């Protein structure tokens with residue numbers, strides 16, 4: 001099966017992520033999307049990070065109604081920080097029947113030369129790239145790279161966490177059932 005891997009901290013997951021995932025499925029680039037929750041992005045501070053099981057739960061809640069989407073905790077049992085090349089190699093070995101591709105935002109792609117073993121990633125996996133405001137990648141020199149024409153929301157998890165801290169509304173930015181979980185559990189208030 002063609003599986004699109006959407007890696008992220010998902011702190012928390014929001015409609016920006018879900019719209020991209022749905023677009024990739026609708027375009028036939030993947031038959032299923034796995035959201036791979038990273039315990040620790042090697043290039044990010046972990047101070048404001050919700051515990052990985054809580055983030056995983058929020059992704060599960062966000063995707064449970066869509067059978068085309070699934071959640072993976074594969075990186076929870078791999079060494080930290082979470083190097084994408086290590087996870088990809090692990091997944092390809094564990095699931096030889098699947099063809100994995102990578103979904104990346106322009107912000108991540110701009111930094112890819114800082115990633116561990118990035119050449120292994122570029123040489124071995126198809127990459128679906130979408131632009132994010134301020135990070136426009138308009139030329140696909142690498143033949144394994146497809147630049148998507150996906151609808152984009154100018155939205156980030158940082159913005160959502162800031163709104164919660166300021167006691168402002170986060171309605172419409174992420175699924176209502178995820179908002180309920182965040183409110184019930186008191187996440188991101190401090």
Ligand SMILES: Nc1ncnc2c1ncn2[C@@H]1O[C@H](COP(=O)(O)OP(=O)(O)OP(=O)(O)O)[C@@H](O)[C@H]1O
Pocket residue numbers: 007008009010011012015016017020103104105106107108132152153154155156157158159
């Ligand atoms: N609004 C958005 N639209 C499309 N992709 C997004 C959006 N926000 C984040 N992404 C992408 O999703 C992946 C995972 O992102 P991440 O979990 O870090 O979300 P984020 O909103 O960028 O978080 P933060 O604001 O905490 O950095 C990254 O590749 C990122 O480029």
Ligand SMILES: O=C(O)c1ccc[n+]([C@@H]2O[C@H](COP(=O)([O-])O)[C@@H](O)[C@H]2O)c1
Pocket residue numbers: 007008009010038040041042043044082083084085108114115116
């Ligand atoms: O492999 C690397 O060196 C590497 C460097 C930076 C980021 N990543 C991964 O990229 C994904 C996106 O991270 P984030 O925090 O922006 O959602 C996440 O899975 C990180 O572990 C991976």
